[in-house]
Amino acid sequence: MIALIRAEVTKLRGSLALLLAVAAPAFPALLVLLGMLGSKRTPTWNSVYLSFALPVWSLFLMPMTIAAFVALVGQIEHRSRGWDHLLALPIRRWQLFAAKLIVTLGVIIGMTALMLAFATGAAALAGTIRGAMPLGAIPWDMVLDRTAAMLVASAAFSVILLWTALRFASFVVPLGIGIAGVLVALSAMITRTDKADYFPWLLQVKVFQSPNPWTYALIGGVAGAVIAVAMVAAMARHSFR
Numbered sequence: 001m002i003a004l005i006r007a008e009v010t011k012l013r014g015s016l017a018l019l020l021a022v023a024a025p026a027f028p029a030l031l032v033l034l035g036m037l038g039s040k041r042t043p044t045w046n047s048v049y050l051s052f053a054l055p056v057w058s059l060f061l062m063p064m065t066i067a068a069f070v071a072l073v074g075q076i077e078h079r080s081r082g083w084d085h086l087l088a089l090p091i092r093r094w095q096l097f098a099a100k101l102i103v104t105l106g107v108i109i110g111m112t113a114l115m116l117a118f119a120t121g122a123a124a125l126a127g128t129i130r131g132a133m134p135l136g137a138i139p140w141d142m143v144l145d146r147t148a149a150m151l152v153a154s155a156a157f158s159v160i161l162l163w164t165a166l167r168f169a170s171f172v173v174p175l176g177i178g179i180a181g182v183l184v185a186l187s188a189m190i191t192r193t194d195k196a197d198y199f200p201w202l203l204q205v206k207v208f209q210s211p212n213p214w215t216y217a218l219i220g221g222v223a224g225a226v227i228a229v230a231m232v233a234a235m236a237r238h239s240f241r
Contacts, residue, residue: 004091004099012103017072024065025111028053029118036126036134045123045138050146050208053119057112058150058204059189060182066108066154067161067178073104074165074174094236097166101228104162109151116147149217150204155224157181157200163231167238 012018032053036043043052077083087093120138127133165174181201188196189205196202203220207213 001095001099004095005102008099008103011076012073012107015072015076017069017076020065020069020072021107021111022114024061025057025115026118027061028057028115029122031056032119033122033126036123037129042130042132042135043123044135046136046142048119048123048134049116049139049143053115054143054146054150055205055208057115058154058208059185062108062112062154062204063157063178063182063185063201065111066158067175067181069107070104070158070162070165071171071174071178073100073162074168075171077166078169092236094232097232097235100166101159101162101232105155105158108154108158112147112151116143146207146213149207149213152217152224153203153207153220156203156220156227159224159227159231160200163227163235166231166235 012021032048035052036048087096123134161174161178164177168174181199184196184199185201185205188199188202197206197216198219200220200223203216206216210216
């Protein structure tokens with residue numbers, strides 16, 4: 001399994017998928033920088049992370065980035081007919097898809113960590129330019145707790161997107177599902193309905209709105225685990241011919 005994971009990581013090197021995973025986390029940081037430079041008020045570190053960078057990342061940028069990332073990952077095999085080679089190897093088929101799942105989830109965690117690092121740097125840069133750093137101490141305990149809850153909650157839609165990217169050869173399918181999910185989540189947020197609280201694309205957003213964030217995290221995590229098992233089992237039996 002370790003060898004398969006290393007092989008998946010090697011495939012990402014120099015690919016558009018890896019470039020996207022590095023570039024996308026910079027956008028919340030850019031918004032933090034522009035927001036602080038354009039505001040006359042000095043924000044707190046708490047608001048920089050928990051009221052701006054993480055909510056923006058969780059609602060729109062992270063789901064869209066994951067949709068594009070898994071679509072590009074799927075195309076690595078679909079376009080080069082890589083499935084023919086992979087499935088001919090003397091290894092269990094389920095391990096191939098488990099390795100892709102592990103690498104994808106690892107990249108999602110890495111992207112989020114990179115986003116936090118970029119946001120911290122952007123806030124510090126804006127504070128230096130303005131001559132007024134964000135107020136208070138960085139609430140790392142709360143930031144890390146909510147970030148972990150967000151990542152667990154996002155497991156459900158992340159696995160759904162990966163499944164569609166591996167199952168369908170068309171780049172459009174996972175990207176279209178990802179865009180549709182984000183639009184539904186945005187509509188639910190705008191209308192303030194409570195009938196979509198458990199929609200997969202909203203679970204990670206509810207983490208920042210609920211006094212009990214781990215309730216939504218556990219729902220997304222359990223759903224993601226169930227879908228992951230179903231994905232690995234189904235893809236191991238799927239014919240790519």
